Amino acid sequence: MSQTVALPRSLELPGGGRLPRLGSVDAVALEARAGELAKRSIKRESKIFALDLAIRMIDLTTLEGADTPGKVRALSTKAMHPDPGDPSIPSVAAVCVYPSLVAVARRTLSGSTVHVASVATAFPSGQAPLEVKLADVRAAVKAGADEIDMVIDRGAFLSGRIGQVYDEVVAVKEACGDAHLKVILETGELGTYDAVRRASLVAIAGGADFIKTSTGKVSPAATLPVTLCMLEAIRDVHDETGLVVGMKSAGGIRTAKQAIQYLCVLHETLGVDWLTPDRFRFGASSLLNDLLLQLRKQRTGIYRSPDEFTLD
Amino acid sequence: MGAVERPRTEVAAPASWDYAPAPEAREIVSFERRYGLFIGGKQVSPKSRTWFSTISPSTEEPLAEVAQAGQKDVALAVDAARDAFRTWSRRKPAERAKVLFRIARVLQERARELAVAESLDGGKPIKESRDVDLPLAAAHFFYYAGWADKLEYAFPGRSPKPLGVAAQIVPWNFPLLMLSWKIAPALACGNTVVLKPAETTPLTALLFADVCRQAEVPPGVVNIVTGDGATGAYLVREKDIDKVAFTGSTEVGKAIQRELAGRDVSLTLELGGKAANIVFDDCALDQAVEGIVNGIYFNQGHVCCAGSRLLVQESIHDQLVRKLKRRMATLRVGDPLDKNTDVGAINSSAQLERISELVQSGVEEGAELYQPPCRLPEKGWWFAPTVFTNVAQSHRIAREEIFGPVLSVLTFRTPDEAVEKANNTMYGLSAGVWTEKGSRILWMADRLRSGVVWGNTFNRFDPSSPFGGYKESGFGREGGRHGLEPYLRFE
Numbered sequence: 001m002s003q004t005v006a007l008p009r010s011l012e013l014p015g016g017g018r019l020p021r022l023g024s025v026d027a028v029a030l031e032a033r034a035g036e037l038a039k040r041s042i043k044r045e046s047k048i049f050a051l052d053l054a055i056r057m058i059d060l061t062t063l064e065g066a067d068t069p070g071k072v073r074a075l076s077t078k079a080m081h082p083d084p085g086d087p088s089i090p091s092v093a094a095v096c097v098y099p100s101l102v103a104v105a106r107r108t109l110s111g112s113t114v115h116v117a118s119v120a121t122a123f124p125s126g127q128a129p130l131e132v133k134l135a136d137v138r139a140a141v142k143a144g145a146d147e148i149d150m151v152i153d154r155g156a157f158l159s160g161r162i163g164q165v166y167d168e169v170v171a172v173k174e175a176c177g178d179a180h181l182k183v184i185l186e187t188g189e190l191g192t193y194d195a196v197r198r199a200s201l202v203a204i205a206g207g208a209d210f211i212k213t214s215t216g217k218v219s220p221a222a223t224l225p226v227t228l229c230m231l232e233a234i235r236d237v238h239d240e241t242g243l244v245v246g247m248k249s250a251g252g253i254r255t256a257k258q259a260i261q262y263l264c265v266l267h268e269t270l271g272v273d274w275l276t277p278d279r280f281r282f283g284a285s286s287l288l289n290d291l292l293l294q295l296r297k298q299r300t301g302i303y304r305s306p307d308e309f310t311l312d
Numbered sequence: 313m314g315a316v317e318r319p320r321t322e323v324a325a326p327a328s329w330d331y332a333p334a335p336e337a338r339e340i341v342s343f344e345r346r347y348g349l350f351i352g353g354k355q356v357s358p359k360s361r362t363w364f365s366t367i368s369p370s371t372e373e374p375l376a377e378v379a380q381a382g383q384k385d386v387a388l389a390v391d392a393a394r395d396a397f398r399t400w401s402r403r404k405p406a407e408r409a410k411v412l413f414r415i416a417r418v419l420q421e422r423a424r425e426l427a428v429a430e431s432l433d434g435g436k437p438i439k440e441s442r443d444v445d446l447p448l449a450a451a452h453f454f455y456y457a458g459w460a461d462k463l464e465y466a467f468p469g470r471s472p473k474p475l476g477v478a479a480q481i482v483p484w485n486f487p488l489l490m491l492s493w494k495i496a497p498a499l500a501c502g503n504t505v506v507l508k509p510a511e512t513t514p515l516t517a518l519l520f521a522d523v524c525r526q527a528e529v530p531p532g533v534v535n536i537v538t539g540d541g542a543t544g545a546y547l548v549r550e551k552d553i554d555k556v557a558f559t560g561s562t563e564v565g566k567a568i569q570r571e572l573a574g575r576d577v578s579l580t581l582e583l584g585g586k587a588a589n590i591v592f593d594d595c596a597l598d599q600a601v602e603g604i605v606n607g608i609y610f611n612q613g614h615v616c617c618a619g620s621r622l623l624v625q626e627s628i629h630d631q632l633v634r635k636l637k638r639r640m641a642t643l644r645v646g647d648p649l650d651k652n653t654d655v656g657a658i659n660s661s662a663q664l665e666r667i668s669e670l671v672q673s674g675v676e677e678g679a680e681l682y683q684p685p686c687r688l689p690e691k692g693w694w695f696a697p698t699v700f701t702n703v704a705q706s707h708r709i710a711r712e713e714i715f716g717p718v719l720s721v722l723t724f725r726t727p728d729e730a731v732e733k734a735n736n737t738m739y740g741l742s743a744g745v746w747t748e749k750g751s752r753i754l755w756m757a758d759r760l761r762s763g764v765v766w767g768n769t770f771n772r773f774d775p776s777s778p779f780g781g782y783k784e785s786g787f788g789r790e791g792g793r794h795g796l797e798p799y800l801r802f803e
Contacts, residue, residue: 024748029599041334041651232598268642276325
C-alpha cells in the first residue's frame with residue numbers, strides 16, 4: 001500500500017486483529033454520495049418503521065451549565081415515556097448528562113430499559129490532565145453511568161501526537177469497567193475527512209464501543225458526510241476483523257426528516273444489522289418531539305399542535 | 313456498575329427495512345393519442361400515412377402513436393428549415409440568444425413533466441431524469457444562449473458564419489439531453505435544424521416541439537421528424553442539408569460517413585465507447601467504488617462513455633471487488649418512476665437481447681459472473697447489474713460495447729501497463745483515473761487516447777466542457793466553445 005501509516009506501530013485492535021488500511025477519503029465524492037442518500041424517499045410503513053427506530057436510538061441529552069436535578073428528572077421521565085398518552089411509543093435508548101447528574105438520572109430511570117450515559121474526560125474540550133479525566137470517568141461510572149461519552153484530545157491529535165490519543169482511549173476504556181465507551185472525535189475541529197477516518201480508527205483501536213461525531217458544542221456538529229465517513233471506517237474494521245463498533249451522530253439533528261436521512265445512510269452503508277440502538281444512536285434533544293409529531297401524523301394523517309407534546 | 317445493577321439488554325436488529333414504493337406522480341404528463349411531425353412550426357400529418365407505437369420499456373404499455381416520416385416528409389422538413397434559415401441566420405444574434413434563453417426557462421418550468429415523460433418512454437430512473445437529464449438540458453440552452461452574440465469573440469478574426477440546415481440524429485439513451493446538445497449550439501450559431509429522435513424514445517422530442525411553441529421559436533427553425541433508421545437515412549440523403557450531426561452506434565456512424573463521401577456536408581459523429589476506469593491502489597477506495605458504480609450502472613449502462621472496463625491495480629483487486637459486490641447488492645432495480653430506483657428498465661427488447669448475448673459470451677469465454685440477488689419485474693425489459701471478474705483483454709466482453717449494466721474487471725500492475733491496456737481498444741471516448749496523486753492523473757491524461765479523462769470522478773458533464781471521441785468513438789466536439797465550431801464556417 002503506498003500510504004504513510006501515521007499510527008504507532010504497536011497499535012493493535014482489541015482481540016489482535018489487523019487494522020484496515022488507513023486509506024484516504026475523497027471529500028467531493030463522499031459528500032456526493034451522502035447527498036444522494038439524503039434524497040431517498042421514505043414513505044408510509046417504511047417511514048413509521050424509521051420514526052419508531054429513530055426514537056429508540058435517541059440519547060436524550062442535556063449538557064448545560066444550568067442543568068439541575070429537576071431538569072434531569074423531567075428529561076428522564078420523558079425518556080421512558082416520550083408520549084405519555086400513547087403507550088405504543090417506545091422509550092429512548094439513553095439519557096445523556098454531566099457526571100454530577102448521573103445519580104439523579106439513575107434513580108429516575110431505575111427499572112426502565114433506558115440507559116444512563118455520561119459525558120466525561122473534561123468534556124467538551126478534553127483539555128485536562130489524564131488523571132483528572134480518569135477520575136471524571138470513574139466518578140460517573142460509580143454514580144451509575146452505564147455508558148461513558150469521552151472526548152479525544154484534539155490538541156494532541158492535531159499536533160501529531162496520535163499515540164497519546166490512543167493511550168488515553170485505552171486508559172479511559174479501562175476506567176470504564178463494564179460501562180460502554182463512546183469516543184467523541186469532535187469532527188468539526190478535525191478539518192478533513194482523512195483526519196476523521198484516522199481518528200475513527202485510533203478510537204476503535206483504543207477500545208471504543210461506539211465512535212461519536214461531536215460534543216454538540218462545536219459547529220459544525222454531526223453532518224451526513226462525516227457520518228458516512230465514520231460508518232465506512234466501522235465497515236472496514238468489521239470486514240477486516242469482525243469487530244462490531246457502534247456509531248453515534250450528535251448535534252444539529254433536529255428534524256425527523258434529517259433522522260431518516262441518517263438512517264438511510266446507515267442502512268445502505270452497514271446494512272440492516274446496524275439498525276438497532278445497540279449499534280447506532282442519535283445524540284439529540286429537540287429531535288424527539290419532531291419524531292413524535294411526524295409519527296402521529298403518519299398514523300392519523302393529521303398534524304397535531306406542537307403543544308400536544310411535552311417540552312422538558 | 314453503579315448503584316442500580318441492571319443487565320444490559322440486547323436489542324435485535326430487524327430482518328429488513330424495505331422502502332415503501334415512492335412513485336413520482338405520472339399525471340403531470342399527458343400524451344396525445346397520436347403525434348404528427350413538427351414541421352414549419354406546426355404539427356402535420358405524415359404524408360407516409362404510417363404511424364407506430366412507442367411503448368414504455370418498464371411496462372410494455374403503449375404510450376402514444378408516432379408518425380413514421382417518409383422521404384417526402386423529411387424533404388418537407390428540410391425545406392421548412394431552409395426557408396427559416398434565411399431569416400433566422402440574419403436575426404440579430406442577441407435576439408437569437410433570447411429565444412435560447414426562453415427555451416432554457418421553459419425546460420426548467422416543465423422539468424418535472426419532461427422528466428416523467430423521459431422515464432416513461434425510455435425506462436431510466438426518475439432520479440436521473442430529474443437530477444441529471446433535465447438540469448443539464450436546460451443548462452445547455454443557457455450556456456449556448458450566452459455564446460449566440462459572442463461568436464466573434466469565440467473565434468476572433470475568423471468571421472464565423474452559420475452553415476445552414478443541420479440534420480441531427482440522436483440516440484435513445486439521453487433523448488432530451490442529446491437533443492439539447494444538438495439543437496442549442498446549432499441555433500446559437502444561426503443554423504436551423506431537422507432533428508430525428510430515436511425510434512424508441514420520441515416523446516420528449518415531441519414535447520419539445522411544444523416547448524418551442526411556448527418559447528416562440530420562429531416556425532421552421534426547429535423541425536422534428538420521427539421514425540426508424542429509414543427516416544434517418546432519408547434525412548442524411550437529403551440534398552439540401554449542410555451538416556449532419558449524429559450520436560449513436562459506430563456501425564451507423566460509418567454508414568453515414570460513407571453516404572456523405574464526396575458531398576459538401578460537414579459531419580460530426582459521437583459513437584460508441586469501451587471506457588477504461590482505472591483504479592490505483594492509493595485511491596480513496598470507498599469513493600472509487602461509488603465512481604465505478606456510477607460509471608457503469610448509471611442509466612442502466614446505456615451510456616456511450618460508460619466505464620465498462622474496470623482496470624484495477626492487482627494489489628487491491630480482491631478488496632475492491634468485495635466492496636463493489638456489496639455495493640451492487642444495495643442497487644434498487646425496478647419501476648423507473650419510483651424515486652428510490654437506482655437502475656431502471658433496459659430501453660428495448662432488442663437491446664436486452666444484445667446485452668444477454670454478450671453476457672452469455674462472457675460466461676462461455678470463462679469469465680466469472682456475479683449478479684446481486686434482485687427481483688426483476690415480470691413485465692418489461694430488465695437486466696440485473698452484472699460484474700465479470702477474471703476477464704482477459706481478448707474476451708468479447710472486454711472489447712465490444714455492451715451498452716448495458718455489465719462491468720468487466722481486469723487488472724494491471726504498473727501505470728504503464730494501465731495505459732497500455734486502457735488504450736488497447738478500437739474506441740476512445742472516455743476514461744477515468746482514481747488516485748490520490750494529482751501528478752499521476754495528469755501523467756495518465758497525457759497518455760490516454762480518449763476524448764474525456766475524468767480524475768476521481770466519472771460520468772460528470774457540464775455544458776462548458778467539450779465532449780467527443782478518438783478513433784472509432786467519432787470526431788468533432790460537443791459542448792464548450794469547441795462545440796460551436798462544427799456549426800460554423802469561417803471565411
